[in-house]
Amino acid sequence: MAQLDNRAGRRLVAGIPLFWLLLFFLIPFLIVLKISFSEVRLAMPPYAPLFQWIQGWPTPKLHFGNYGFLFTDPLYIDAYLYSLTGGPTKTVPGFLPSEQPIEWSADGKALYVYRPGEFPAKVYQLDLATGKRTLWRSLAPADPAGVSQIGPIVMTPDGASYIYGYHRTLSDLYLVEGLK
Numbered sequence: 593m594a595q596l597d598n599r600a601g602r603r604l605v606a607g608i609p610l611f612w613l614l615l616f617f618l619i620p621f622l623i624v625l626k627i628s629f630s631e632v633r634l635a636m637p638p639y640a641p642l643f644q645w646i647q648g649w650p651t652p653k654l655h656f657g658n659y660g661f662l663f664t665d666p667l668y669i670d671a672y673l674y675s676l677t678g679g680p681t682k683t684v685p686g687f688l689p690s691e692q693p694i695e696w697s698a699d700g701k702a703l704y705v706y707r708p709g710e711f712p713a714k715v716y717q718l719d720l721a722t723g724k725r726t727l728w729r730s731l732a733p734a735d736p737a738g739v740s741q742i743g744p745i746v747m748t749p750d751g752a753s754y755i756y757g758y759h760r761t762l763s764d765l766y767l768v769e770g771l772k
Contacts, residue, residue, distance in 0.1 A: 685720075
């Protein structure tokens with residue numbers, strides 16, 4: 593009977609940290625992994641499902657475009673290459689996972705960022721040393737009717753010039769009367 597209690601105690605001692613590891617590391621990691629392979633859509637939920645049922649079997653529907661963007665955007669490529677030549681990679685304090693970098697400041701001490709999908713698009717200047725963010729501009733077209741997203745945003749390092757695109761969907765509603 594003493595050996596049974598000893599085994600149960602060992603399982604309990606090992607099980608509690610394992611439970612916390614699963615709860616606070618593995619599950620959030622799997623959620624982020626799911627989002628990274630999902631296609632973004634303008635709906636609720638904002639991501640397409642990873643699996644679709646075809647003839648009763650779940651078939652994965654992986655979207656690699658999120659990772660392809662990392663290899664095609666010059667800002668990401670330059671940041672990676674400069675980190676290789678200048679020392680170890682460092683995390684930018686205050687940079688949120690949902691944000692996208694736009695441009696380095698002219699002095700190299702700040703990074704301009706915005707959050708895709710936010711309307712109007714708020715562009716922040718993020719201080720690389722402290723992580724302090726300062727609202728630089730709020731961008732929206734003069735007529736916001738039908739605008740669903742803003743981006744990409746391109747700007748000069750001194751912030752004197754910028755340009756952005758947006759996606760607009762407009763519809764017409766017709767009323768037909770007297771049909772039989």
